[in-house]
Amino acid sequence: MPGFTGRDMRSNLPPTSALGIARRAHWRSLGIPVEDLTLPKVAIVNTSSDLAACYAHLDDIVPVLKRELRELGVIPFEIRTIAPSDFVTSAGRAGRYILPSRDLIVDDIEAAVEGAKLDAMICLSSCDKTTPGHLMAAGRLDIPTVVIPCGYQHSGLAEGREADVEEVFLLASKAAVTGGPTADLEELADDAILGPGVCAGLATANSMHIIAETIGLAVAGSAPVRANGERMWDSVRRSAAALVNALQEDIRPRSIITAGSIRNAVRAMLAVGGSINTIKHLQAIAIEAHVEVDVWEEFRTLGRETPLLASVRPNGPALTEQFEDAGGAATVLRELLPLLDGDQLTVTGDTIAERAAAAPSADGEVIRSLDDPFGTDPAITVLRGTLAPGGAVAKRPVPDPGPRRFTGPARVFGNREEAIAGISSGRLREGDVAVIRGIGVQGAPGMGMTSAFIFALHARGLQHSVALVTDGQFSGLVNQGVTVGEVSPEAAAGGPLGKVRDDDPIEIDLARGTLDLLVDPAELAARAPFEPPEDRDTGGGLLDQYEELVQPLSCGAVLCARRDAGLCEREGDPALAAG
Known part of the structure; x- marks a missing residue:
């Protein structure tokens, strides 16, 4: 295992203290060699569950990530949190558990990571509330952190079939009101989701994945990506390297989550017509990172001067697959750069402007330029x-x-x-x-x-x-x-x-x-x-x-x-x- 040349790690307690010796006993029993006990210790935050397709592939990512991190000279520890799904865990008490689950995720992470005094964390983000929870925890704990957007599901619509999960949900809701026919709904539901990952449309999950990249706590080109696709696995590997670099360079979330990066995220949401739920999540992220910015007013003000550069379902005809293939968030940021704070730092140590320069330019069809937007009224x-x-x-x-x-x-x-x-x-x-x-x-x-x-x-x-x-x-x-x-x-x-x-x-x-x-x-x-x-x-x-x-x-x-x-x-x- 290569040597780690970073600063002293907070996880290294005095070796013969009561807690230090107890930690050694536990970790040696897990197979960690003596010579590795002083290496940086990293939490892999696996927000996983068998309840929904959103999370079905996360357990397969963990061993790959562990191997990558070990080869880079750090010790990974998997921890788990609650994993809510809007379509599944909203059944009880009229869906009122959904928003509170976001803050449970933050508290789960704090209890495990801060309680053990781990040195950094890498978060596997999936459904709607997991990404804001991870970004909020990053701001609260302020230890080196990378967020990995773990991708969207392959949908029936992408295969030329009649529906994805959002379409099935809408059809069922309308049938319940009108008393219309429901005979085809079960057949449509069986064809709606054809793989793991979050809902395929540009709703809250994919919007928050884009925000993670825009703020700078995810690597470039990581959102949106097909779950288990080549780009997702590439971002997993690059995320491991980015986290080790952040440890070595002491790049912390509060140097990344700033008023400037929050405003960049607002611009990105306006440019793609993202979910309205991103407003409260961005405000919560700012609060946890000790950033004083009125996100509501930023949306109000910047909405009048930010054109729409992408028109993805449910806002327009493009599928998320087409949006990803056209460059996704990276290309949107390239086209938006004149309106962004390009000096904002990212977890890889480069700036938003440097990232944008390396991204592909807009194709003019799925993603457009500032000079030829889909519209200028705020979405x-x-x-x-x-x-x-x-x-x-x-x-x-x-x-x-x-x-x-x-x-x-x-x-x-x-x-x-x-x-x-x-x-x-x-x-x-x-x-x-x-x-x-x-x-x-x-x-x-x-x-x-x-x-x-x-x-x-x-x-x-x-x-x-x-x-x-x-x-x-x-x-x-x-x-x-x-x-x-x-x-x-x-x-x-x-x-x-x-x-x-x-x-x-x-x-x-x-x-x-x-x-x-x-x-x-x-x-x-x-x-x-x-x-x-x-x-x-x-x-x-x-x-x-x-x-x-x-x-x-x-x-x-x-x-x-x-x-x-x-x-x-x-x-x-x-x-x-x-x-």
Whole structure:
């Protein structure tokens, strides 16, 4: 094994101390030679599970990565964390475990890596919440870290078949609302996923993989990649070398995760029309890395000056395979470079500008240049106003066939099921604004999903004639209709949304980026505050803990972290003060 020439490692406790001798006993029993005990010790964070296809190949990556790391002169230790899947582990309590699982991943990593005082970590990232969890943990622990985006699944659509998993999900949701035929759904589902990896579309998982590369904690050319494809295995090998270099050069995450690299990631998401969920995840990553940046405002400001350079499903016709083959994130960054902070450092020691110079140029079809974009209207729009002083978010296709401005009377619902029933009963009609409230990070708790309601509007042909405003969230797949989510402050935190009544006029202006409640402020102030329903099913465990600890979306819904950063105090939240 080659000698390691880096600095003294924190994992090397005094060899005859009580803990030092106990560690030796454990590690010698695992077959580690005596002469290797002082080498750097690296955590392989394997966020793996048998529950979903997203993770089915990660266990096969671990032995290859271990071999690469050993040959480079470090000692790898595999650790594991929770591994949530939006399509599988969202069945319980209306999907409210999904967002809290992100922070469980961060805490899992801290307990294992910091508890053992390991020297570095390399994270196998897969489904939606794993990549933000890994990036947040990197910022929190600030030890040399590399994130490996482990690729997307081979889908039925890529084989010329009728559906991928997202399409099956949409069809099933619509059939549940309309009572339409379901005979073909099982056959479509059997052909939808043809291999391991994350969902094939440019939803949250692939968006977060692109962010890992854009921020600089993943190697160049690693996102998106086919799971188990040649590019994935190449990035695995290069990631091992990058981690050892980061150890030798003492390149740490907080030198990489900066206000500049966060802004670069915002630009990248706007340029590819990424998932709206990346906003809260980027804010959480910034908070954990001690970076003071208002990600919501960055999306709001940069959205007006960042053109759309790729149009990938669900935003457009291109498959993710075509996007990867056209150069993926690396090529997008090359074309975006005039708008980026090119001096930002990456884990390999080069800058974003140096990486961009080595990437292939745009093909003009799947990925376009700044001079010939698919569109200039923002695909992700952050709105502010009297109904959302802390911000809210909408996603639209480019070009956008629907209305950019919508004004109508509120119809207030306490959950998505009530709102769906409101369509069938006739309570919700064309021209109305459906308000689903009390399902934010505190109110749900854990943040309720409203995608099923949006699909119900589509099924009834109401997606352009009924708007949605909610403090809950919706899938990264959703980009049709006037749908505004993640309203902040949420109703349960005292936000204006909690005081909306039926027939209150609401104005949504996507062009101006405003969301306003057209009610006299004095009248609004006199209304009783919002009271969460007493019959919420929280289970008395994790979700109750989450409700007590979670901070507002304005600080990424982190758990009581970095209160001194000025962005993360539930009491006296800047968003509340602005209102």
